[in-house]
Amino acid sequence: MELSDIRSRIDGIDDELLRLFAERMGLAADVARAKAGTGKAVFDPAREREKLARVAAEAPEGLRPQAIALFSLLMSMNKAEQQRILAGGNPTTTSSLMRRALKGNDEPFPATASVACQGVEGAYSQIAASKLFRVPNISFFSTFEGVFRAVSEGLCEFGVLPIENSTAGSVNAVYDLLAAHSFYIVRSLRLKIDHNLLAKPGCALADIREVYSHEQAIAQCADYLERIGVKATACENTARAAEAVARSSRRDVAALSSRDCAALYGLDIIDANVQDSDNNYTRFVVISAEPAIYPGASRTSLMLTLSHEPGSLFRVLERFYALDINLVKLESRPIPGRDFEFMFYFDVDCPVGAASLGTLLDGLGDVCESFTYFGSYTEVL
The missing domain is CATH 3.30.70.260 (ACT domain)
Structure with a gap:
């Protein structure tokens, strides 16, 4: 048989498959109405197992896995169509x-707003808020819960919090609070994070015995901290760590923090960009008590x-x-x-x-x- 003849037969089979597929999907409306009348769920595991077992038994042995995959996908598309029909008009x-x-298109994301952040001036959350809003009026809170409470009680319109880091993964506490407060994400920002080792003026790297920072920053610089042989102590956030070093009477402590914090707290950068991966990003989200898209x-x-x-x-x-x-x-x-x-x-x-x-x-x-x-x-x- 010539290749052109084979392709002609394939085209004919495909035309018939498409007709039958459309007919099968069309029956989803009838199935949805029948299930709506009886209160049955769209997903019927017993029915699916029975169907796939029959497909496996009737398919040619060499095509059995492909047949099962094909019919699984067909049933999934059918269920999605049933759900669409059943959900229609349900508020x-x-x-x-x-x-x-x-x-509406005439209501863009606000340029100015009252915003809650965790930490103090110089924290990465504050840096993120200043990029997300042109002129944010920022209030600082000591915990993630405090940020959520400020938004919940109407003290601030929005909150800005870290939710994921490319090295350390998701910030589970923020996800938990989002679910507990039934809050929504209305914007996000992917911010490049460069951690720097900050110490009092005149201190050298050889002087440092202990480093303060947020647990996520410590995790993102774990190899570096092990290499220089120092003790790592977790703080509320990176800016608090810099503030603690500035206020300390000790000269053997340093902070993992941002460049902004060096200027804010009168510290020197004794080692720059010390994160283990240069591809170190944190996603920050803007949270709201009400859904807004x-x-x-x-x-x-x-x-x-x-x-x-x-x-x-x-x-x-x-x-x-x-x-x-x-x-x-x-x-x-x-x-x-x-x-x-x-x-x-x-x-x-x-x-x-x-x-x-x-x-x-x-x-x-x-x-x-x-x-x-x-x-x-x-x-x-």
Whole structure:
């Protein structure tokens, strides 16, 4: 058979596959209505197991894995379509919340605002806030919880907090507080972090025996600290560390902090850019008590808890794939008090106006135990 004849047969088969696929997806509306009438969940694990077992039994032996993968994807797309239909017009769905939070093109992200930060002047959170807002009115608080409380009580409109570092990973405490307060992310910034060793004027590196800094900064400079052979002591944040060194009567202490803190607290930079990786970035987020999605938003953050059973993560990832949504972050974290069970942080890259994003958000409850929507926003680089 000539190649042109083979391709002609393939095209004919593909045309028939496409017709049958459209017919199969069209039946999703009938299935959705039937399930709505009975209150049945979209995800029916017994039905799926039965279906895939039949596919495995009937497929040619050499094509069995491919057949199972194909029908798994077909069922995932069908479930997503059912969820879209069932969620239509429901004001309590996540997609409805998202639509209500959308700001018009004439309402851009604010240039000025009252902003809560953790730490003191010179902290990286303050540097981030000054990049995120043109003229921020910054109030400082000693803890992450204090920042959330300031926003919750209306003392500040927004808070700016670190949520992830390229070396040390996610800041779990911030995720926990976001979930506990039911707050939202409305903006983020990817900030290059250069740690510097700051000491009193006249001190040399050979004099230093102890270094103060935030635990994340210590982790980001762990190899360096081991190499110079000093004790590392954790502080509230890097700016507090610089302040502590400036106030100390000792001359054998130093701080891992920003260049800004050297000028602010009258310290010398005795070693610059000491982080273990030069590709050291921290993501800072702007938090708000109310959902607000500003024009151009294309990043969405989620936290999911999955059942402790085979295939639970696969079902979630399969949904992303079926809806052609780009996943830019996936990080697991143990669930306290539940051995070998994990929650997952997801960030997706998808324009807020895309119908697929709403379909995903309204259908996640069908493939996980629980999930939290942290908001949709623009990331500033």
